[in-house]
Amino acid sequence: MMSIKIVIDSTADLTDEVLQEYGIERVSLKVHFKEQTYRDWVDIQPKQFYHLLSEAKDLPTTSQPSPGEFIEIYKRLAETEQDITIISLHIGAKLSGTFQSAILAKSMLPEIDINVIDTKQATCGIGLLAITAAKAAKAGKTKEEILAIIDNIIGNQRTLFMVDTLDYLHKGGRIGKASALIGSLLNIKPILSLDEEGGVMPVDKARGKKKAEKTILQILKNNYGDVPLTVALCHANCLETIEEFAQQMRSEFSISDIIYCDIGPVIGTHVGAGTWGVIVHETHFSEL
Structure with a gap:
């Protein structure tokens, strides 16, 4: 066999x-x-x-x-x-x-x-x-x-993540110094995703963490509605943030399975502490 x-x-x-x-x-x-x-x-x-x-x-x-x-x-x-x-x-x-x-x-x-x-x-x-x-x-x-x-x-899988600071994206050459400075002064939290080819792309932005969380929830609602979801929540040294977000997701979505993970050193180098993300796909795609 x-x-x-x-x-x-x-x-x-x-x-x-x-x-x-x-x-x-x-x-x-x-x-x-x-x-x-x-x-x-x-x-x-x-x-x-x-x-x-x-x-x-x-x-x-x-x-x-x-x-x-x-x-x-x-x-x-x-x-x-x-x-x-x-x-x-x-x-x-x-x-x-x-x-x-x-x-x-x-x-x-x-x-x-x-x-x-x-x-x-x-x-x-x-x-x-x-x-x-x-x-x-x-x-x-x-x-x-x-x-x-x-x-x-x-x-089918969708990734949405929010970086806490634009410093790491700037240091890594992904955004300019002016954008990083303005974003930091205005407390702008960029919401990013991965496109169909796996490249990083901007989706939206919000002023402050709570507004960013609400924006991400709304994006997921618009895309998935009441469909049963398999969910992964990842975080860079901010477990409390994803635990709170998980509670919100459980109250608003039909979740079949949910896992948590730490964003490790390699990915953390490029996004920095305070970054967190949600990865979802419709559960029937992974049913055996």
Whole structure:
């Protein structure tokens, strides 16, 4: 019988406990603070990262895994089973070169059935896909069935997130200095999303956190109404914010399942503390 293994990269922001529960394998990106390098979610956890970030004079940088790191894990998995297929789910190619590293590794291992997916997602948007795929594999679904489920969710899933400060977007070269300064002075909270190709795009803006939350709720209502939803809420060192938002969602939507996750060091480098997001898709797309 075919064995199906799920591989993710660390930007899926799944904890070690979740990986163990679902038998998911992880390849880590890296965070660099001057001379010190950390493997995302391995050498550094979110709480430690946000403490270091708050004290850092210079913004840390990030780097993708090498093809060799993917080759290592793909070969190790292939050696454990005679008949194996690997489904490798990764951060959107518009956001990182991680997907291309995995593609190159696949090309160097033609003897292994490896399926590399550009999820066009980030953080727990990838995590939701990985958990759903792992559950489907455990339930005995075929590779083709699992890939179809993944494709359906990617086509339906919506990500909305709010950054607390525009400083990180400015430092990362995504907005100009003037926009960052004006936004900060006016307490403007940009509401962002990921487009169909996985690139960051502006959706709306609000003055203050509470108005931003109301705006995001209204966007979701306009898109989903009373349809049962699977939800993931992610946060960068602001758990109370998403717990409050979850209460609002539970009172306004039909929610089949909801998970919470910390935004990890790599994604946190680019959005900063105080960022939070909601990822949703219609539950029937992930039903097994």
